[in-house]
Every structure is written in C-alpha cells, then in structure tokens.
Amino acid sequence: MIEMFHFLPASASGAAARFDLLMLALMLLTGAVALAVTLLIVWFSFHYRKGSGADRSDAPAGNRIIEVAWIVTPLLLFMGMYVWAAYDYAQLYRGPANAMPVFVVAKQWMWKLEHANGHREIDELHVPLGQPMRLVMTSQDVIHSFYVPAFRIKQDVVPGRYTTLWFTPTRTGEFHLFCAEYCGTEHSVMGGRIVVMPPADFTRWLQQGTSQPGIAAHGFELFRRHGCSGCHSAGSSVHAPDLNGLLGRTVHLQDGRTLVADENYIRDSMLLPKKDVVAGFEPIMPSFAGQLSEEEIMAIIEYLRQTGAEHASASK
C-alpha cells in the first residue's frame, strides 16, 4: 500500500534536474496568475454582492491603460519562460560526440534493444551511470514512443525513419520504461525497465553472454552477403559512390540538392534508391526493401560509420 503514495518519479538524468527547475518556475508563475484571478473573483463576489454597502460609483466599462498593462506584463514574463524552455529543448537534441550508441527497434508490443557489441535486450535497457547515451530508434510497424519518466524524456519511434534520443543517467537504480504513443491492444503493457549501473558493473554485464559479433561486424557481413561490396568497393567495375566515411559527409545530388549524409539518408538510399541519386552516378541501384530487417539496416549503417572512423584515423 505504501507505494501508492510515491507517485512522483525519481530525478535520474541530467535533463531531469533542468526540467524540474523550469517546471517549478512555471508553476510559480502560473500559480500566481491563477491565485490572483481566483482571489479577485472571490473578493469581488463577496464585496460587491447584491445589497452590500460597497461603493459602486463610477463603475468603469473599460480602461485602455489597464487592459494594455495586463496584456504586456504577462506577455513579457511568459516570453522569458518560452525562451528558457526552448533553450532546454534544443539542448536535448545536441548530444555529445562521445555518447554510447544503443539501437532500438520497437514493434507491437515490445522493445528490442542492441548494444554496439551485439549484446541484445528485450524490454530492458542497461546503461552505465554518468555515461551519455544515444538511442537510435525506429519502429517495425506503428508509431510508438520511448518514455522514461525518471529521465523526463520521451521520443516518438516512427516507422520508416530514425529518431534519436540522448540522455545521461545520473542515479543508479531501476526506472520505468513506457510506450507513450497509443499503439494498439497491448499498449499499456508495452514497457519495461531501465537499469542504471555503476560503470564497472555495466562493463562486466555487457561482456556476459555475447556470442554475437558486434553490430558493425554483423553489418560488414551483411554488406558482403547482399552484394553491396560488389559495386561500392574501390576496385569495382560498376560505377557506384564510395561509401567509406559516408556518415557526416556532404553529398551533392543529381537534382541539385545538397545534404549531409545521416542515418535516415543511408536508410532511404537502401530502401528507396531512386529518391536521392548522387550527382554523377546512374540510378542503377536496386531497392533492398523487404530484404533487410530493421536490425540489419541498422547494422549496415553502423558498419559504414566504422569505416568512417577507420578512414579518419588512417588519414591522420
């Protein structure tokens, strides 16, 4: 029974502390406005009730100065809140470069998570204390939403594209993981837990039971098996773009557009190759839609990311 009274979530991420401070400020400001309106209504209702002896001479039917004042004052105060909240929001999407990746695939009604070394989890995510994390997420079917109240963060997980979520856990323990976007029959049980561990424990945990190759190694294997390397390798006779170090590179497209290659671009290039054809190349690549699972697409992207890292270290 006692747990019924502890409904407030713990504050367990860097964002949570900032969020709570902003929330406190907003509650004080909105609370002050609500209290002022309520007190005025109650006071006027009592003081000017019918039959009271209150002075009612010169009752105003409007007052331009007062009206402008009570428009401008709250406007300025709330604009301050807007800027504060927008700044904190932007920070959520500016992840540190050293963030540890986790790959998340949602489906009706479970979360499938995979660490970079190939360690897989279902409906559970183990993370080390104090380590910035980057979750790359997609859905296999409908829209879901990855929600950890103790971290004060939430991100919709959308089929057909990647969304990213960054957080840094600041407290060890177990915390709720919920699906926050309605997704059908078992929506309310599509959850699990986030386990924040001391870094040493986490390292030990991560090594246990991984017979799988790491994600990038798996991606390389897929890259060869599906014949990607046949065209995209340096010595190929087929004229295809070089993929080494593609992530983060600026790409010029045939129709004149320019973009920076990110996960969504590579994903689309595999499944919808005619969407963004690189300038100077023929649109001859076949689509791999239906041949690769979401996990496999993520693995190939991670392989390409690693070639970028090798590329960079080789050129140094």
Place this chain on the structure above:
Amino acid sequence: MPAPANSTASPAAATASNYLTEGTTLKSWLTTYDHKRIALLYLVSITAFFFIGGAAATLIRLELATPAGDLVTHDTYNKLFTMHGVIMVWLFLIPSIPSALGNFLMPMMIGARDLAFPRLNLASWYIYVAGGIFTIAALIAGGVDTGWTFYTPFSTMFSNTHVILVLVGVFIVGFSSILTGLNFIVTVHTMRAPGMGWFRLPLFVWANYATSIILVLATPVLAMTLLLVAAERLFGLGIFDPALGGDPLLFQHLFWFYSHPAVYIMVLPAMGVVSEIIPCFARKRVFGYRFMAYAILGIAVFGFMVWGHHMFVSGSSVYGNMVFSLLSFLVAIPSAIKVFNWTATLYKGSITFSAPMLYALGFVGLFTIGGLTGLILASLAIDVHLTDTYFVVAHFHYIMVGGAVMAYLGGVHFWWPKISGRLYPESWGRVAALLIFFGFNLTFFPQYLLGYGGMPRRYHTYPPEFQLLNILSSAGASILAMGYLLPLGYLGWSLFYGKRAGSNPWRATGLEWQTPSPPPTENFAHPPVVSTGPYEYEPQTGTELPQ
C-alpha cells in the same frame, strides 16, 4: 435598453400561441423550419449522445480504480476510450453550444425572424443525426480501437476494427457543422435588426460568428484527411504508411490542422455564453467590450497556427517546434484578456448567485487553470516529459469539460425560462452546479499529478504507485455523474410544474428577453429597432421593471 416597439406582451398572449404550441405532432417537429424547434431537436439529440459518451467514461473510470485490468479486456478498454472521445468531441462538444443554444438564440439576439436558410438548418440536423446514429451503431456493434485521433499507420494498416464505418460517421457529421457555420455567417451579415451595428452585437453572437468561420474553414480539412485514411485502408494507396511510401507525420499535421482549431470551436461559444451571464448577474456592462470582441477574432485566427504543438516529440523539426511553441504562447493572450475582463466586470457590480452565475464563475476559474496548464505544455522542454501523459488529459478536460460543458450548462439554465417558459427550481440548480464543480475538480486535478508522475494516457493497466490518485479521480467521477444527472431530472420536472417565467425573469438586456417566453414562432411581434449597446445594466437604480 434596446426596446422593440411592443415589448410587454401579456402572459395570456404568451400562452395563447408560441413556438411550442405551433404544432404538437411528431411530424410537426420533424418537418419544422423554425430555428427554435430545430434547436430543441439538437438539444435532445446532443443530450442523448452526451450520456452515451458519459457511460463510456464511467466504465473507464471504474476500470482504472485498480492497477490491473480486471473489469474489461485490453481491446474493450481501447474501444471505450475511443468511443468516449469520438462521441464527446464530434457528437456533443462541437455541436453543443452553437447548434442547440446558438440555433435558438442567434436570430433572436440580432432581432431576426429566423436564420438565413431555415431549410438548410433542418437539413443540418438530419445530417447530424444520420452521422451520429451511424457512428454510434459502428461504435457499439463492433467498436473502434484507434483513439479519437486515428493516428496512422495504426488506423490505416494495423487496426482490425471498424475504422471505416466510424470515419464515415464522422465525415457525415462534419457536413452538419459546415452548413450550420455557413448559416450563422450569412445570418449575422445580412439579418441584423435596424441599428444593430457590429459593435452592438452581444458577445455570444461574436463568439458563434467566429466559431462559424472556423467550422467552415477547418472541417473540410478533416473531411479530406479522413478520406485519405480511407483510401489507404481500403485501396492500399500509400499516403501515410511508410511501408507503402507514405509519411505518418503528414497525417498528424492534417489532423491537428483541424483538431486544434476544433478546441476553439468548443470553447469560443462557451466564452460567448459566459459573457452574457456575468454582466447580467453582476448588473454591469461587460468590461472592455471591444477588446472582448477582438479577442474572440484573435483566438479564431491564431488558433489556426498552433497545431504543431501536438507534435513536439513526434520527430518533426526542432526549429519548426520552436515557432509553434512561440505561437502557442501568443494564442494565450486573447484568452487571458477575456479572463481579466470577466473578472473586472464583477468590480463594482451588484452580484447575485443564481445557478447560471455559479456555472459562469466556475467556468472562469477552471478555464484559467486549463489555459495556464496549456502554457506549461506549450513550453518545449517540459512538453517532452508531459505530452501523452495524464497531464494532457487533465489539461484538455479542464478546457472542454470544466470550460465548455460548464458554460453549456450555465447557458441551458440561463435561457431555460426563455426556451421552456418555465423557471427551473433554483436551489436544485445551485446544488447541481456545486456538485459538478467539486466533482470535476476531484476527477481531473489528480490527473495533473498523475501526468507529472509519468503515467501515460490510454493505459488500461498501470503501475501500483499511481493507484491512489486514480481512486481519487474515479471517486470524483461518481460525484460528477450525479451532478450531470440531476439537471435531467429537475429541468424535466420544471417543464410541467415549474413556475411561469414571464418574458424576462433575469431582467437581462438582450433582445431575446424582449419577447414572451416561450417566444412566438415569428420571435418578435414587431421587428425590433436597436439604439444602444448590448449590456446596458445599471447596478444601482434597477430601472428594469420587476416581473
């Protein structure tokens, strides 16, 4: 006071012939072109739908009294909250004040004999009832589990329920909204009595006029969106499902482009009602009339530019979201103006507290809380935590139930003597108003805390730490239910046993009070001529004649 040439009709004349006694057969009701009778047709039908939607809510609150799913199955629960949302939004809230009270009052308030297109008005009701029955039949026979928001690709490719039937029902009902809106717009433009300038219009007319513009502009977008959902679901046309080459966020943009303005469709008429009630019971001119009218138009225009705030964590652009957040803060300004002006109207008034006034003051308080928590949700970083939790559920119920339904009931009580010719029992009216106020707060205030605690919405089962607040909420819902059932009893009773009201029991200033209660079919014996503004109340002297 704007006085028509012959304003003091005798009670005997009132009972001799009025719109209620014009015809008593069922056929005379079903074929009437009289806006007042059509208003009553709406009143009866929306009341029926309200209690069906309320029954679904009752089951939801019963189920949520315990963390486990022990009353109904997952699927049944999902169908219940879908049914509750669809019925309450499209079959009750949107038509409630405009189609029932607005239909009755708009022509009378501007001194007209009827709406501009009486036959179209009756057609609107038939379209509404047809769509409503279609929707209810689909909901009860098989049910739909998509939520009232029909998010894709769940609704198009994954749900195994009767999505298409309900879509068709909502699609049909939309045309009723469009036609009613069109009728009101033309009526206000072309049928105002001599002397009734735009700035002599009661704020109720302004509010319903602005609402009509939203209805006409936004509802077609909903209709198109629903057609696109049907096209993908029936023919596999890839519009929203990425597996077919579509974009699921496109649906959200289209849906909220209608559904955010739809919130203002619900709350603007409510503001109109409250703007009539407060001056009458404070015996005072409304404070800042012009600002009030401009605020109504401001809300209607700005309301079209904030839909993106429903999508802050959907994966849409960070910079786009910053713009939508800013616009959402700005749309709060006209609402704030209205709250401050209602409060200032009380200043130096001579205030009495009949049931309509209790509802109106309750509205101001609850709308203020709903609006301010809306600002919290508009704050980007905080919305990341609070969106899709019970905080949102609490917020929009404060606006739509604490706001719109309170005002609707206040309006029904305020104009009941005009509509029925009888007085309702005042002490019962006050008891119901207070029950609803306390029941409402007990139901929905705990949901703010649940949301802050992290309980997601649309959850059939939940972790045990949320139980206490859910029990409070369910307890509040049972009080709220009693509060809603009471008026059904005493208003019904008053139809037969209530005291005769006379033409103007509240000593109110609007043109609708210058004609007998119930009004004659032609509304006014002689067309009124208007020479003053709408709220010429004198708190001290009481120049109005006693009844």
